[in-house]
Amino acid sequence: MLIRTAMARTSSCQPPIGARRSMAHRPGELTGALNLMGVSMPFNRDCEIYGENEPADYFYKVATGAVRSYRVLHDGRRQIAAFHLPGDLFGLEVGKTHTCSAETIGCSAVIAIKRSSIVALTRRDPEAGRQLWELTVRELRRSQNHAMLLIRSAPERIAAFLLEMADRSPDGDAVELPMSRQDIADYLGLTIETVSRTLTHLEQERIIELLSSRRIVLCNRRALRLLNT
Amino acid sequence: MLIRTAMARTSSCQPPIGARRSMAHRPGELTGALNLMGVSMPFNRDCEIYGENEPADYFYKVATGAVRSYRVLHDGRRQIAAFHLPGDLFGLEVGKTHTCSAETIGCSAVIAIKRSSIVALTRRDPEAGRQLWELTVRELRRSQNHAMLLIRSAPERIAAFLLEMADRSPDGDAVELPMSRQDIADYLGLTIETVSRTLTHLEQERIIELLSSRRIVLCNRRALRLLNT
DNA sequence: CGTGCAGTTGAGCAAATTCAACGCTTGTGG
DNA sequence: CCACAAGCGTTGAATTTGCTCAACTGCACG
DSSP states (O other): OOOOOOOOOOSOOOOOOOOOOOOOOOTTOHHHHHHHHSEEEEEOTTOEEEOTTSBOOEEEEEEESOEEEEEEOTTSOEEEEEEEOTTOEEOOOSSSBOSSEEEESSSEEEEEEEHHHHHHHHHHOHHHHHHHHHHHHHHHHHHHHHHHHTTSOHHHHHHHHHHHHHHHSSSSSEEEOOSOHHHHHHHHTOOHHHHHHHHHHHHHTTSEEESSSSEEEESOHHHHHHHOO | OOOOOOOOOOSOOOOOOOOOOOOOOOTTOHHHHHHHHSEEEEEOTTOEEEOTTSBOOEEEEEEESOEEEEEEOTTSOEEEEEEEOTTOEEOOOSSSBOSSEEEESSSEEEEEEEHHHHHHHHHHOHHHHHHHHHHHHHHHHHHHHHHHHTTSOHHHHHHHHHHHHHHHSSSSSEEEOOSOHHHHHHHHTOOHHHHHHHHHHHHHTTSEEEEETTEEEESOHHHHHHHOO
16 A cells, blocks of 8 residues: 655645625525625636635535545545535535545636525525535435445446536536546546556447547446446 | 345334324424424334335434445445434435435334424424534535545455444443444445454454454554554 | 354455556647 | 657556455354
């Protein structure tokens, strides 16, 4: 078990610049309210949004781009807990501090919402509270599916990952992956070599097509689903 | 990759017998309210509480004993998503159906609460809604920790499992495991043989002591934590 | 006292990792 | 515009880890 240093910070991170604020929103409509309550923050790629154990005073929503939540073990291994795509909430906590770090994957914009505002909102608007709870359960479901992935063989993990990304992508069978092989490996608990090898195997079996390393077409979803379940 | 048949149902399951009902509860105190709103159901060991894809009309709380949430893959492999101990809520859903099956591990009592009652409660009592949300985030946290486990080596998984169970147990360093080796294996994504071997290795290194197969003493938590992080 | 089940132990094997080399793309400076 | 370095991704060979299969032990129960 070898040590891998955490990914080098390559680009400078920018502080929030634009701020949009308003108190008016339609009751019982959480996501719109969050947009109005929040501050939009643009980031370059590989920028830390918050670190593990830092105070969790804000919740976040992805506007554009993509975000990874991860933890780094004492020996340098990194485990990615989740990828967050546009529309996803992340950074939800009940304790005082964040339990994961979060970084942008590509150039991204996130909306930061003061935690106290959300709590206040849910106090006066139970329907918004219910929606926040729903989003959290959905996140829980995703996390459980993630855990289900990790007990399987490498081809099964890759298949499930591709199907998950395809489901979350707007377009149909062509998936544009925002993340690197290392990110995928750390999400699936594999090495980059195994990820790479497995993808080429799937291509040789005409199950997927690799247009480029970040663009993948699912030619045979049925075969992928067979590896799944 | 070999097929393992799902565990045989060994004992007959009983329907709910006792029912306690009341509407009075202190506002802003969720767990007490749930006890009052719910119906207590006693079960033998290895009894199904609900199955995957069954309607999710009830949420549940463990009163005594222990419960496992799991899914069975098409080839018979079983993945245990979580163990639920006394006080834990489980079966939370936003969709119409359950995404996991749930079974008692030993002889157990669970409290079933109508989902619609909880939704109604949180609508008139935002503080109860907040507490439900908190419990859900805590469950999410546990699921993420579980996923973090599964990328590690066998000794690390076992160590993390033991620490988790010790944290959740009332007594200090002596842990009483309610579940079998097969349950542990399916929770950690290992085989029973690997679980067994790893436990004996830990004992040889004087890190744990195996009083019986279900009773384990943590002699050296520091060493276990070193495997962890 | 035998039967059956849960758990342990051992030997061989398969899958994924490690280590190493190589190719392709991109960006930079001459 | 080209040369070259740096990153990222792919491929190959050797090694390690955990799995499979099989035998065996201990304990509970009839």
